[in-house]
Amino acid sequence: xxxxxxxxADTGMGAVTLRVADLDxxxxxxxxxxxxxxxxNTGGTAVLGRGTTPxxxxxxxxxxxxxxxxxxxLFHTAILFxxxxxxxxxxxxxATKYPRTFTGSADHLVSNAFYFQDPEGNGVELYWDRDxxxxxxxxxxxxxxxxxxxxxxxxxxxxxxxxxxSASTRPGRVGHVHLSVxxxxxxxxxxxxxLGFATTAAMGDQALFVSAGGYHxxxxxxxxxxxxxxxxQQALGLGLVRIEVPGSDDLGALVARMHDTGVQTADxxxxxxxxxxxxxxxxxxxxGRG
Numbered sequence: 005x006x007x008x009x010x011x012x013a014d015t016g017m018g019a020v021t022l023r024v025a026d027l028d029x030x031x032x033x034x035x036x037x038x039x040x041x042x043x044x045n046t047g048g049t050a051v052l053g054r055g056t057t058p059x060x061x062x063x064x065x066x067x068x069x070x071x072x073x074x075x076x077x078l079f080h081t082a083i084l085f086x087x088x089x090x091x092x093x094x095x096x097x098x099a100t101k102y103p104r105t106f107t108g109s110a111d112h113l114v115s116n117a118f119y120f121q122d123p124e125g126n127g128v129e130l131y132w133d134r135d136x137x138x139x140x141x142x143x144x145x146x147x148x149x150x151x152x153x154x155x156x157x158x159x160x161x162x163x164x165x166x167x168x169x170s171a172s173t174r175p176g177r178v179g180h181v182h183l184s185v186x187x188x189x190x191x192x193x194x195x196x197x198x199l200g201f202a203t204t205a206a207m208g209d210q211a212l213f214v215s216a217g218g219y220h221x222x223x224x225x226x227x228x229x230x231x232x233x234x235x236x237q238q239a240l241g242l243g244l245v246r247i248e249v250p251g252s253d254d255l256g257a258l259v260a261r262m263h264d265t266g267v268q269t270a271d272x273x274x275x276x277x278x279x280x281x282x283x284x285x286x287x288x289x290x291x292g293r294g
Contacts, residue, residue, distance in 0.1 A: 113134075
């Protein structure tokens with residue numbers, strides 16, 4: 005792939021929108037459990053984040069159905085913390101207040117990660133990255149693994165009272181978004197060949213990891229629960245994935261690339277929106293546009 009066909013190196017992820025049936029319960033989980041602060045909550049939409057950075061947008065949609073177990077959609081929203089103390093504070097908070105939502109943990113070599121399911125079944129990953137100088141690459145692919153991490157030992161080693169007390173004001177952001185898709189080949193054709201991410205890891209026909217600028221992954225797609233899934237119908241769960249590119253020229257290049265590859269886009273002057281092959285809505289923004 006030519007350099008001009010790739011997303012800019014400083015591309016990152018924005019807040020993930022979730023459609024929810026019980027707004028109060030979901031706000032409480034992300035606020036009291038994960039340790040996010042409520043930035044706004046009005047008109048049936050709540051925005052939660054760390055500091056001033058939005059991380060999740062909860063849209064009240066009580067009339068919608070829950071998605072079937074094997075449909076395409078969100079696998080997890082991954083929230084990235086700057087320090088292990090910040091991660092330990094979030095882990096301690098969720099495990100203390102919502103212990104039944106814990107689903108697993110892993111040392112991925114590039115990161116430490118802890119996994120949960122929110123009260124409506126949306127996957128949540130809380131993680132911290134090792135420094136990029138500690139990552140290993142083999143033939144252009146980042147080395148990742150799944151090694152058990154004892155959550156209790158992690159908390160005991162890294163939790164500090166200051167990180168716990170100032171959790172909602174400490175830095176944090178969406179580090180990556182992981183989707184459930186129908187097949188990996190179609191995901192690669194869309195997210196790599198059209199959208200412009202680079203492949204950083206793959207697990208045969210089961211999972212694909214992609215990024216911009218040499219990050220381990222900004223997005224991932226797997227078929228573990230959704231092999232063969234078709235386009236999504238309107239349902240609770242994932243409403244919107246946001247991608248943030250550095251500038252207007254980067255956004256213009258993306259629009260041209262999508263047009264050339266036959267992907268329909270909508271541009272309202274602030275964001276460019278389109279759907280992936282499973283009807284997951286993606287919006288791309290650039291600072292200062294609109």
